[in-house]
Amino acid sequence: MAEERRKKTVLVVVAHADDMEFMAAGTVARFIRDFGYPVYEYILTDNSRGSYRLSGPELVAVSAEEARAAGRILGLEEVRLEGYRDGELDRVPPGELRGKIMAMIREVRADIVMSWDPFAPYEDHPDHRAVAMATLEAAAFASNPLFHPEHAAPPHMPTEAYWFAKSPMNARLFVDISAVMDLKVAALLAHDCQMVLTVDALVREARALGVDLPMLENLEEGAHGALVEMGIRQHCARVGAEAGLECAEQFRHEKFGMLDMVLGTDFVRPDFA
Numbered sequence: 001m002a003e004e005r006r007k008k009t010v011l012v013v014v015a016h017a018d019d020m021e022f023m024a025a026g027t028v029a030r031f032i033r034d035f036g037y038p039v040y041e042y043i044l045t046d047n048s049r050g051s052y053r054l055s056g057p058e059l060v061a062v063s064a065e066e067a068r069a070a071g072r073i074l075g076l077e078e079v080r081l082e083g084y085r086d087g088e089l090d091r092v093p094p095g096e097l098r099g100k101i102m103a104m105i106r107e108v109r110a111d112i113v114m115s116w117d118p119f120a121p122y123e124d125h126p127d128h129r130a131v132a133m134a135t136l137e138a139a140a141f142a143s144n145p146l147f148h149p150e151h152a153a154p155p156h157m158p159t160e161a162y163w164f165a166k167s168p169m170n171a172r173l174f175v176d177i178s179a180v181m182d183l184k185v186a187a188l189l190a191h192d193c194q195m196v197l198t199v200d201a202l203v204r205e206a207r208a209l210g211v212d213l214p215m216l217e218n219l220e221e222g223a224h225g226a227l228v229e230m231g232i233r234q235h236c237a238r239v240g241a242e243a244g245l246e247c248a249e250q251f252r253h254e255k256f257g258m259l260d261m262v263l264g265t266d267f268v269r270p271d272f273a
């Protein structure tokens, strides 16, 4: 008889509405569909700087709605937006950010945390660096009752982390997302204003390079998603090829605590190993 799987709760902590969909939505879909794990998403900023076209207040409303739509596609338990100003998470006192994330870990009883890798190199976004470090620290101390005793929920210990990065380092866990690739794409494309932003950014890059790309410049309304879809499918195929898989997402998997090290055991294992 197969060993019974310990049921885990997953908390994804990100800076922006579309971070999870780009980096980890396939793995999230597998947690939910294959294992029945509840997954919560905690978005720290208000996404108010993610456009060349919309105003800040417009973006706050649109991106929140799109994040909830993507959450429904994936089957998330909840999408919670904290509303710190986009692009300025590094100006929030580190202890405050850590406390907010720790409270969320304790409230949902997160066993697995997923976020930007605090130690991956070359990350240029201050929000990604801030949320990454705060998530690591919050997870490491959430079980200690002397940290934030004012929290409503009691202390709780997450046992593992899935760290993702634009330039992954020591990220040896490849999750096969071939069967849920369409779901990842659907969740990503729910972020319509971010698909437009992605293409607008590519247009500006082409101009900076002096490259003439009329195909990008004259893209019809509604065609932005198709272009990003092509890109993300190619990206996940390239990541998968590194591990002999059709499509994959890549993580640095970390165990919290020391039990396995002290006893020489292997109690904490990634579900996809």
Ligand SMILES: [Zn+2]
Binding pocket: 015, 016, 019, 125, 128
């Ligand atoms: Zn982001």
